[in-house]
Amino acid sequence: MNKTIRRTAAFSLLLVLALLLRVSWVQEVDGKALADDQYNRRNLIAQYANPFGDIIVGGRPVTGSARTSSPDFTYKRTYTDGPLYAAVTGRLSQVYGANQLEGIYQGVLNGTDSRTRSLLDVLTGRTGKPGDVLTTIDPAVQKAAYNGLGNKNGAAVAIDPQTGNVLAMVSTPSYDPSKIAGGSKADARAWQRYSDDKSQPMSNRALRQTYPPGSTFKLVVAAAALQDGLYSSIDQPTNSPNPYTLPGTVSQLTNENPAAPCENASISTALEYSCNTVFAKMAVDLGQDKVKAMADAFGFDSSELDIPVRAAQSVYPTKMPKSSLAQTGIGQFDVRATPLQMAMVVSAIADGGKLMAPHMVSEVTDGDGKALRTFDPKQTSQPISEHTAQQLRQAMVSVIQKGTGTNAQIPGVEVGGKTGTAQHGVDNGEKPYAWFVSYAKDSSGKQVAVAVMVDDPDAVRSEISGNGLAAPIAKAMMQAALKSS
Template identity: 50%
Template sequence: MIPYIRRAAAFCLLLLVALLANAARVQLFEADELNSSSANRRTTIDRYDQPRGDILVDGKSVTGSKDTGEQLAYERTYRHGPLYAPVTGYASQTYGTTLLENAEDAILSGTAPILAPLPLWGDITRSRQPGGDVVTTVEDSMQRAAYDGLAGRRGAVAALDPATGKILALVSSPSYDPEVLSGTGSSVTDAWARLNGAAGLPMLNRAIRQTYPPGSAFKIVTAAAALDARVVTDPDAATDTPSPYLLPGTSTTLPNEARGCGKASLAEAIRVSCNTVMAHLGVEVGLEGMLKAVGRFGFNDDDLRIPSGVARSNFDSDMSDDQLALSSIGQYDTTATPLQMAMVASAVANGGDLSRPHLVNRVTTADGDTVRQRGAETYHRAMNPATAMQLRRMMVDVVENGTGTNAAIDGVTVGGKTGTAQHGVDNSGTPYAWFISWAQEPGSGRPAVAVAVVVEDASANRADISGGGSAAPIARAVMEAALKSRG
């Protein structure tokens, strides 16, 4: 009997070793795969078993969490949801996360290693911390001024602190309430279908994810390129540009909406928005020079993040001279996000230095201890300081004596540039209204804010669309809010 008992014991020992080896294999080598499996309900349950951290504006949370008593316990809530949807995005138990809810998900959900009290704490204990908070750079008064100014019209506003790159306002209109997507069930799927099928595309973040032809607002970029390349040495001197201007290599003439553009100086061309002068200057700078110039402003950058991804603003790298001429006045295939055009205004306001735009100031633990902070960071030297000084003067002239008078603020130095961008087959679409600007208090060492506004305004009469008429008053309201907050 003893040999049989020994054999049985050895076999049982072998089985035990095999069992332990298999358990170790699962825990050490297959844990990640099993955790991420769609069939593993436990991961989803764990994700929603504690409140999510908050997103803060001006020190106050614009998000929250509520205990539903369901298996997926905590759902996301939003205060002033439509106002801040372009900043927060949504956190949905059904459809996942977008924008800041996505980019800072590890912080908000409590899984980020920097929230742990000790290195590798989460790996050792298999636990997670309470969700941390994300403190944004947005200012409530400016966000509301932009949102109220658009008043439900299709369009967007982006506002920056020129010196630091902080995003002070980020508005897309029409908007939506992200809370309707937070949970599960038919109400959520119905809301999803309704929002995605809406003609106004309320879930599209027009401020950072939609590109538009920038039209005449882009002439600031072309002017910077011409001055930096020394194609223009005296912005007040007459140019040799006829009006209308024959596009190179074609029989097509480019007209002007403004009067007095024949042989106009660069300064006059910016003040009254002459197409001919700016198209001609773009051709004289040349494709290579224009590409270098637009790149310094952020065009053609596929990797810009704020921390959410930003759509690429485009300036074609392979064009004939006639196409280059049109591109140099913000037409042809030239496109830009509102954030990109705010960056253009910001670079001028900041003496040629373009700060990297960012939406998150810092992140903290649930107890308020800062674990990561974002400071000012130079993105590019967009132009020479002397060029920026000349462009500042020209943009001020636009507001004081040109097409941007609707943006003027008593006692404040305001620079701006209007834009009316054609689009559609044979330019048959209702033009987009643009206005880019910056404002500086007398005696202040630096501008308080740079703003870009675009209004699609599909319901308006074509003749009534203009950057000065439709977009400039919105920019003025945002600038006034910025100045008041610093007063």
């Protein structure tokens, strides 16, 4: 064999080997990537080929499956009381995708998760038997929150302080995920209608939106003052002028009620009358590092708060002048919080200073009911001591019994709370948010912590208050949680 033929043969062999390597790469690597691609229509067809597993509330499914006339997608998702539970379930749409619990556990719910597939399923390329997602939501508390908010823009969250179980998660106005679950023209029109709605019904205000918390943040400042030793008890007089001149300015901060005894008021009296001057001065006396440390201990500034749906990051600002620091003491300036975050603050106070990780899923199961994962109570931090928590509860009870939160009183039940009216917009030109945070504890020791935020554009500005708009909703939620009448 001459030299030219040998070289040609060797080059041809190299080409064959390269081709074999490329084919193997395409089949083993690129093939898997293509198969797993979210836009692979075969994957979508497989996901909708069988009935789905369900999201369970109070032992009953709030989701379902219905046959379609589509040649590709055999089934679509249905929802029982869709608007009531939309902030919990999220959506599962053939066209617009999935989010919240539907998105996080999509593989389990449609049987494509490896944990739901048997060896035979894997060998034959079939999907497994769909599993279920069991939530911690209490239907009675959820309905109380939803009915209380009605058509108002707002949100409500309820937490069991001892376990971290989320008992209610409501955002209004809501939407019906069933209306956008399919691929019809009617689904497209519903999606467009929801998307164009200025009230943003598909936004989760309870979990994914942040707001100035207003006077409810005074609980965090009071906790920092007591824990740091700035004041030894809730009954000790504070060093608080009335009015209070913001440091470095000539601007005077006053109180909503001119007749309130806010000058040098104790923490208890200042919470009872919601004295702005006391907590603005207190924040300055503490300094921003100490206030921020306390806020962060309660969960602010965490970018990875998953319940398991990720919450928006609540924020306590830094690098600000003392005049702005004073405003943060009353939950203004750039302080931002989700309703979930403020429920967490009250939850820790209610449970002796322990902050339990909030979660709204108790168990994920396979198609045979076998647990794939369980979520046990877990303590995330201890923002305050038991003694500080006890003092704050005592002051919060005074707010309900004789202060600004009387609309949340429940006979025979210990109720503590804090109202808030948060200004916002350019030059505070928008109508304020009405806040109410509270806890309730019955004689058996059963507890619940609640946060309610109402943004009512139709309300008369002078009539917007946490006690007037938000407290009755919180009361109904607490009664439902404690099963009291």
